[in-house]
Amino acid sequence: MNYKPHIAVIGAGIAGLSCATTLQQADITVSLFDKSRSPGGRMSTRRGVSQNKDGGADNKYDWQCDHGAPYFTAHHPDFQAEISRWCEAGVAALWMPEVNVLGDAAATCHNLDAPRYVGTPKMTSPAQFLARAVALKLQTTIQQIESQTDGWRLQSAEHGWLNDCFDVVILAIPAPQAVPLLLQPKPVWAALAATAKMRGCWTLMLQFATRVALPFDVGCVSQGPLAWIARDRSKPGREGAESWVLHASAAWSATHLEDDTATVAALLVQAFIELGGPAPQTWTAHRWRYAHAEPGLDKVYVWDGANEIGLCGDWLNAGAAGGSVESAWQSGRHLAQQVQQSFAASCGARPY
Numbered sequence: 531m532n533y534k535p536h537i538a539v540i541g542a543g544i545a546g547l548s549c550a551t552t553l554q555q556a557d558i559t560v561s562l563f564d565k566s567r568s569p570g571g572r573m574s575t576r577r578g579v580s581q582n583k584d585g586g587a588d589n590k591y592d593w594q595c596d597h598g599a600p601y602f603t604a605h606h607p608d609f610q611a612e613i614s615r616w617c618e619a620g621v622a623a624l625w626m627p628e629v630n631v632l633g634d635a636a637a638t639c640h641n642l643d644a645p646r647y648v649g650t651p652k653m654t655s656p657a658q659f660l661a662r663a664v665a666l667k668l669q670t671t672i673q674q675i676e677s678q679t680d681g682w683r684l685q686s687a688e689h690g691w692l693n694d695c696f697d698v699v700i701l702a703i704p705a706p707q708a709v710p711l712l713l714q715p716k717p718v719w720a721a722l723a724a725t726a727k728m729r730g731c732w733t734l735m736l737q738f739a740t741r742v743a744l745p746f747d748v749g750c751v752s753q754g755p756l757a758w759i760a761r762d763r764s765k766p767g768r769e770g771a772e773s774w775v776l777h778a779s780a781a782w783s784a785t786h787l788e789d790d791t792a793t794v795a796a797l798l799v800q801a802f803i804e805l806g807g808p809a810p811q812t813w814t815a816h817r818w819r820y821a822h823a824e825p826g827l828d829k830v831y832v833w834d835g836a837n838e839i840g841l842c843g844d845w846l847n848a849g850a851a852g853g854s855v856e857s858a859w860q861s862g863r864h865l866a867q868q869v870q871q872s873f874a875a876s877c878g879a880r881p882y
């Protein structure tokens with residue numbers, strides 16, 4: 531009998547997608563779960579409706595903003611090759627904005643000269659491209675994982691205990707969200723995830739009726755609450771109303787993480803005006819509780835072959851510079867290769 535293992539990957543950010551697609555390419559059956567309405571995790575895009583001049587709302591989306599990772603870079607040849615594949619498929623492209631350093635931004639602006647890539651026509655596009663190859667179940671928040679005699683069982687907030695039973699379970703979610711899932715089956719890993727530090731980030735998306743007359747597309751900022759401002763429409767493949775995204779600095783975000791949205795928005799808009807920008811027509815705020823994985827853990831991934839459970843994500847592969855799209859992609863891919871090797875090594879003792 532030719533038994534094919536069935537693997538559950540929890541989290542359809544770039545780490546989970548990279549892991550799931552690598553396993554799928556090795557002819558392993560994968561089910562991918564995510565609590566959100568679309569894949570991509572922190573590679574995310576918000577769309578919305580701005581106000582007409584007469585005050586009425588348009589019926590369809592007329593602005594968009596990448597409010598998570600604004601771009602990604604590629605250092606390793608494997609990730610460079612993956613980006614080339616995305617570019618060929620039309621879901622990513624090089625972004626060459628006019629960058630201004632506002633103040634002494636050496637501390638906040640890394641990789642100023644490295645080529646920057648973005649998803650096209652939006653940051654979620656590479657994730658949607660990868661997700662086409664796997665069985666993805668969205669709006670499924672996994673609340674509990676349990677190892678039973680027939681394999682791993684998953685319980686979700688929306689659907690209760692899932693019918694399927696899995697040979698392997700992989701968690702590709704931020705460390706603080708992994709902790710409660712690991713407490714019962716892997717308390718040591720729960721403790722490991724609890725040590726990972728992830729910084730928050732307040733993000734504000736601004737919409738304007740006309741083009742903002744700032745002489746740059748990206749500002750790397752070191753003064754006041756802001757760290758990064760960018761004209762979303764300067765990215766390739768963007769259409770719609772002029773929109774800018776503002777990221778508050780890690781320190782400012784930490785101090786104001788529990789503040790109410792209106793207060794935060796007022797302070798960030800004021801900081802934008804002080805940099806020479808106009809008051810926006812409308813704004814939308816987003817608080818990322820877990821935006822950036824800090825350097826610290828340098829494990830790439832973790833894997834327990836005896837119990838067939840693994841972890842991947844940017845927080846395990848944060849290196850010296852912190853987590854990134856590239857480090858998350860690498861983490862998922864390396865874990866998938868490890869799982870394949872484990873299957874290959876044990877195939878004599880197992881029914882597959």
Ligand SMILES: Cc1cc2nc3c(=O)[nH]c(=O)nc-3n(C[C@H](O)[C@H](O)[C@H](O)COP(=O)(O)OP(=O)(O)OC[C@H]3O[C@@H](n4cnc5c(N)ncnc54)[C@H](O)[C@@H]3O)c2cc1C
Nearest residue numbers: 541543544545564565571572599672821843844854855858
């Ligand atoms: C504001 C901001 C700016 C950034 N800037 C950059 C940058 O310039 N360059 C760069 O390379 N990186 C940047 N990053 C970091 C980059 O986005 C991340 O490192 C990377 O996307 C992490 O991928 P991941 O797959 O590990 O995690 P995530 O993208 O967080 O994916 C995890 C997924 O798991 C899902 N999930 C969580 N819990 C559960 C559950 N219980 N059940 C089901 N699903 C669950 C989530 O919905 C999510 O889709 C930035 C991030 C933010 C937020």
